[in-house]
Amino acid sequence: QEKDDLSAAITESHRIHRFRQLNVHVHNKRLDELLQHNGLKRVPVYPDGNCFFTAASLHLLNQDKGTLREALCLHMNENVQHYVDFFPCTGSEHERTQQVRASVEELRENGVWNTTANDILPLALANFTRRRVKIFSSKLDKPVWDITPSLKTGETASVFSPIYLAFLAPRGQPEHFDGCLLKKRYIYTEFGDTCPSHEQEAEELQHSQDACTNEANGLDSDSTESEQESPNIPGIYITPPKKARGRKRVAHPENWKRNVRKQLKLSGQQYTSSRGKTIQAKSLKVVDCSKCKLKCTEKISHEERETVFQTFYDLQNYERQKDFVCRHVEEKRTRTYLDESDQPVQKKRLVDRKYFFTVGGEKVRVCKRFFQATLSIGHAYIQHALEHSADGTFTGEDKRGKNIPSNKTSNTDRNRVKQHIESFPAVESHYCRKNTNTRRFLDSTLNVNKMYKMYKDECETADVTPVSSSMYRHIFTTEYNLSFHHPKKDQCLLCNVYHEEKKRNMLTSERETEYSEHMERKVESRTEKAKDKKEAQESDNLYVATFDMEAVLPTPFDLTSQTYYKRKLSTYNLSVFSLADKKAACYVWNESEGQRGSNEVGTCLYKHILSLPQSVQHVILYSDTCTGQNRNQFITAALHHAVQNIPNIQTIDQKFLESGHSQMECDSMHACIERSRRGVKIHHPDQWITVIQCARDSDPYTVVTLEHDAFYDFKELARNTMRNTKHDINNRRVNWLKLKWIRVTKADTDTVYFKYRMKDQFSQIKIKGTSRRGRPQVGTTSLSLLYTSQLPIPNAKKADLTDLCRSGVIPSRHHEFYSKLPSSSTVRDCLAEVDVTEENDDTDDD
DSSP states (O other): OHHHHHHHHHHHHHHHHHHHHHHHHHHHHHHHHHHHHTTEEEEOOOOSSOHHHHHHHTTSTTOOHHHHHHHHHHHHHHTHHHHGGGSOOOSSHHHHHHHHHHHHHHHTSTTOOOSSSGGGHHHHHHHHHTSOEEEEESOSSOOEEEEOOOOOSSOOOOSSSOEEEEEEOOTTSOOEEEEEEESSOOOOOOTTSOOOOHHHHHHHHHHHHHHHHHHHTTOOTTOOOTTOOOTTOGGGOOOOOOOOOOSSOOOOGGGSHHHHHHHHHHTTOOEEOTTSOEEOOOOOOOOOOTTOTTOHHHHSOHHHHHHHHHHHHHTOOHHHHHHHHHHTEEEEEOOOEEOTTSOEEOOSSOEEEEEEEEETTEEEEEOHHHHHHHHTOOHHHHHHHHHTEETTEEOOOOOTTOSOOTTOOOHHHHHHHHHHHHTSOOBBOSOOOTTOOOOEEEOTTOOHHHHHHHHHHHHHHTTOOOOOHHHHHHHHHHHOOEEEOOBOOOOOHHHHHHHHHHHTTOOOHHHHHHHHHHHHHHHHHHHHHHHHHHHHHHOSSEEEEEEEEOOOEEESBOOSHHHHTSOOEEEEEEEEEETTTOOEEEEEEETTTOOSSHHHHHHHHHHHHHTSOTTOOEEEEEEOOOTTTTSSHHHHHHHHHHHHHSTTOOEEEEEEOOTTOOOOTHHHHHHHHHHHTTTOOBOSTTHHHHHHHTSOSSSOOEEEEOOGGGOBOHHHHHHHHOSOOSBOTTSOBOOGGGOOEEEEESSOTTEEEEESSTTSOOEEEETTOBOTTSOBOOOOOOOOBSOSSOOOEEHHHHHHHHHHHHHTSSOGGGHHHHHTOOEETTSOOBOSSOBTTOOOSSOSOO
């Protein structure tokens, strides 16, 4: 017995591990494809809590992960007033500042990666280095972050030499930064140092990457054992990603014509100006210093001049090239002289300048003509650099292309768009877990085009010129994490994974076996349903039906623009479809009368079985594998109570279709209801009854309305009557998440039969359990009511419904109903059902 339990646990652990491997590999593959598309390559970094600093240090000279961590923490402390607004702090300004300093102080420790200061590090890195930080992420919703310096100290970030980082963010697993470098090497040299040759640079770059890779693999940088591997390498996962098109295209400013033109100019290469004129490439100019008293050509050879020239243009950065000039030119004010009347007079030349180049690690003085000819620059270039310098450092910025366009959207117009977007009620996801994302959901009937149309109508009313639809969409997609709610569908992850692996020739024997068993279970369940349907058509003693919850029905349901800005009352419908005679019933209630849990579903099934003809002795119910609503001990308690208390019912079977393939006949009912409600205005939940009854012309659906005092507490019943639900009669643990067939009978009052496969033999659970003395444990078997009064709705929803009544959208005859709805501030305002983007840990289907 223990060996069987251990084997089952190991099998489940392997399955979870394979899916985690799939998740990591999907993100790795997606990230590598994104980097390859942008001409970049990833450099693995060891995950030791310093990955961000190690990855960033690849782009910085004289900085390792330790010194960079210390420098960034010092920078944030010195500019704490700038960063305090980026931290989730509360309290007074002094208290917020202290919270930020404490968080930064915590970040100083080696290997620490906390959750408050780490999100600000990319911005701090951009401000500290005065360069753009470009992060390529494996996330689909935001694959590229482009961060520019926000500190206005005369510093600016360059478009052409950003710090590239690769960000791996698999769902539910630790996030990680890797290094990221251009496939064509940029050369970053510290001013005053000699520029190595290209061969030396390539060798140093390869050594740097090899050292970083060795560190990621757990090796010393001097190790030569290439065959040694580390389990930390994520590249061993082989499952391919599912390609998904992003919501909007990713901008690549580095490929824009004007930016390419700027980069060519900064690198000294030939380019074509905006007016179509071809500008020749910069070159080393010939200079005659034979008569120069400094003898420049004798002190610096032609090869050394080429090295200096290449160093200067390999910087490819406006600020750093100006810095180069400032660092190699010294100036001091000229002395005054006394005129004939012994009065001090300032010379016409205000400053004296000395020009230098660094050769062999030493500064060599040269004349101005030699300096300009070597760098291929003019007097104005030098003059501008020195006029905007302080302590030998360039403090200006490249203002080309920084002028504000005449057609730029003003802040007033942008704020008006934001106010309109924020006027729509957005709610949290159905599941409230720790560390979930901050995405919020809008009404399922909305879309960006509808929102923009309503925005234009508001602007026309206010006599204001609206922004373009593209600008409205840009603000919506870039400044808000909003989504339009779409109920989760029955999707088969295993089939998707299998076909992707098969297409890439990466199938394993374990995956083949898992998929074949999955398809066998699908065929078994569908064959079983077809067999039961045929038997039900031939016998009056057998009743076979499918049941499922419909997507939430909102009230009021009105296409007027005002309803989009308000929260709505949810109405629920559980549909039951008889396979033999195609009769159907709908059990309807609104959220003030009950929720959508197993108690409500169990009540509907119990009442439906009560309504069956006296000739029915055997009931078979088919459903999907939603654990929260259908496949659990509380529904089993409801069915067990029904078979024991309804005289004509002898046996009840509940069968579950295969996860991902649970298409049922009751789904057609929901499609008919969807068609029936088109063009209909609904202002009261009871009006949904008419819509449902009119959904089918012949043999209309039977509608049963339920109020709060109609629901039973089957969870309490399960606690009283099902003392044992964990172990079968052989003391094997029962996995309710894997059950395919549950049977309760009138003959065996203390037994629940179950199967894991349709073709298996029944196993048994003795639900009453026994005491230590061997006596059966029996609790009360009577049903108790689930609710004693109506359920409160969120205060915000009650306020929105009241506004709709006050504005006349909801007719006055319904005002009394909405005014009497109870409300509470403790009720969570969230989706009533699972969205298609959410993952449900408890269910296979939803």
